[in-house]
Amino acid sequence: MTKQRYYWGITKFVLGTAIGVGLVLIPFSFANGVDTILFHYLKLFIAQYHFAVQTLVTILVVLSALLALIDWLIPTTILHKQRLLKKLFSTTPFYVINRLLGAVVALMCYLKVGPLFIISPDTGTAMLDLATQLSVLVPLMLLFQTFILEFGAMEFLSELIGFIVKPLFKVSELCAVNIISAWVGPGNAAIIGTQELFKKGYFTVREAATIGSQFATSSIGWVVLVCSVLGVMPYFGLIFLGITLVGVIIGAIGVRIPPISRYPSTYVDGSTTRPIKITREGNKWHTALVNASNRANTVSIKNFTTKIDNMTFYVFWLSPIIIIWGTAALALSLYTPLLAWISLPVEWILRLFGVADAKVTASAIMSGFADNYLPVILGKGIGSASSRIILAMMSIEQLIFMSEIATLLKSCNIVQKFSHIVIIFLERTFLALPFVIWYVQLLF
Template identity: 70%
Template sequence: MKSSQRIGFIKFLIGTILGIVLVLIPFNFDNGMDTILFHYLKLFIAANKTVIQYLLVLCVTLSAVLSLYALINKNSFLHSKRLCKKLFVTSPFYVVNRFFGALVSILCLFKIGPEFIISADTGTAMLDLATQLSILVPMMLLFQTLILEFGAMEFLGELIGFIVKPLFKVSEICAVNIISAWVGPGNAAILGTQDLFEKGYFTVKEAAVIGSQFATSSIGWVVLVSSVLGLMDNFGLIFLGITLIGIILGFITVRIPPVKNYPNTYVDGSTESTIKSNSSGSKLKTSYINASERANSVTLTNFTSKIDNMSFYVFWLTPIIIFWGAAALMISIYTPVLSWISLPVEMILNLAGVPDASVTASAIMSGFADNYLPVILGEALPSIESKAIIAMMSILQLIFMSEIATLLKSCKLVNKFSDIIIIFLERTFISLPFVIIFVKLFIS
């Protein structure tokens, strides 16, 4: 055993364990369960919310103005600077999106304009959410480096990759990203997946599978949803059910369009990965060697390179998330569209004898707008059974317009917006019968 390998393995253990403890494991704090990283970041946000919100609205407004300037002036400095080009050079469609996002942000910040825009349930809700996420997601992207780039991918990929390969039709190296996406924040998982795709780790199809099938809202979010709905006594069962049904969902959806039709090609168009690993000896020895070599290759650049994606989230995605999230919430709350599209779900719930089927169905389908909207609509329901179904579905649907759907499209992990809608509907109608059966057997 080489000395360099021992040193590398120590680096792997320290970096990975530190990342898991900080980022993934929920602890019981005074204000409830959360990860260490999120707990202290949320305390910071609560203490400085006003300042952060003003700075965020400034960033969103700058994003709109600079992207318009870049669109008009093709010879501007924004086109010549690498990071500026990534952040501000975009199509007319996204420039318009940014301006609408900036407009909603300004109106909500200063409490001016129509009530349906600045209401606490629509635009203001999205601005408050974006304020939190503007700190949480960039920091998650930074600290997630400890888990994703210190050898855990190589170690787990060799040890348990043989499980994910036949189940989800992806390479072994996807194993740790699937796990990280499932238990960590989905937004950070998507940006991290995009980053690794660009580095040649994943094919187009693998990136789409991870982003559209496993980028849930984190253990912390499941805790939050369970707490608000009064289901903490059943948290363990709810998370177990979500995980088991999530595996079934992933198994099915990767075998049907649209995900099935994505190409197994890498970022450079090739069908062979440029990421090489040692595969001699036993799986445990190979895992040890690969993890050690990966950990030894880590430098400060692995952390500083995250500045791109951290900035991308704030300047590129935040205005779009605010606009589309607010628009989706307005449609859900102020129009009858939600009750219309909920009818098929209501029929299934009625057939299964689920209490308050109409409200439960509306809550489930509202998840396409935002994954917290089902919780808001279902909070007053008296039935534990209905609440548990809403809680599990709000996580399993995974796709919601206010963030994940926008991220998938903006990061180009999913080709077309129509694919996003199809994936949402697939996940909703495939998972619903399993969720109903699970809740009736173990929770109600």
């Protein structure tokens, strides 16, 4: 690589990363509170055009259900042949039914027709409002995160900390970049990317399972969203630091206990020798800069346009599921004692540590298995700021939730059995909870 190309790459790396950090990560004070630049102005847009946006989202949710049903009943249409359409609308009967139910709930809440336990402002209407907000915030967050994820920051950091991940998480140094990108980037993209690299021979079965089940969070932008909705944005820096520290601890434990510890250290061809050879030149700092420069030099408009897949995937695939599962979880929480029963062990732990609003906080935490935003919905009315901070951190640390990550882990065969997914969720919940409480009580 010529010096001119090297320095041009470094310039793109620094400027691109700075734009991403400035737009997506750094909180600023605005008239209505503390928020990031991107989220502040998107929320103003949603507030001003809420009815129009909600109407559009309802139409898209209904369209998603109808097209999925058509593809299921008539698999010879263009929906099954065109790449993006197939990704968006070709799915299993289970998820077709989920989309149809989500569309029915969305229409009932939009038209204000149906039983109260579904269309109540505390259940279905709350989830339709949430879907309206997230259908704008999340796709654009995924787009602008490109500046952070694809301008060399991940390659730069992974080279500098690769030697740490090997003993901590029992993986090769090559996993560092995927661990970092999975931690700060969209979890769905991280899991799909990990599966692709596994098939190419970069990772073992256990390494792929480790990255997917221990580090594929909902992204740093999602942490910003959670903190913003829960009203704890002024503490974002400390919250994300705590999430990372606790995540390292429970990740290190998680890879050393079943089920992950029992996964084989073999590559895609069944061998124990990596088929991909990696060479490095110079010291770590030089290599980190060269890798960052190389990655930045590959950036083009295509890096942004390819995000259309994940942006549309969120709206068409996940919005109906969030609406139906969220409504079901909220209805069960508000109209039945089921969620309270399930969350009793968590409530006992919270009470043991003297956490305020233990009952509501526990129910919110355990609702995370259905969808990672349910804890935020159930807990945003909690009076105690420290309890809301605990909830914000736990909603990220749990990592496994049925509406997306759990489904991807199983469908990509990164986690071998559904029972393993349930076990990992419970492990992460009960391992993380004491550390999160200690951290919050120490610093807040």
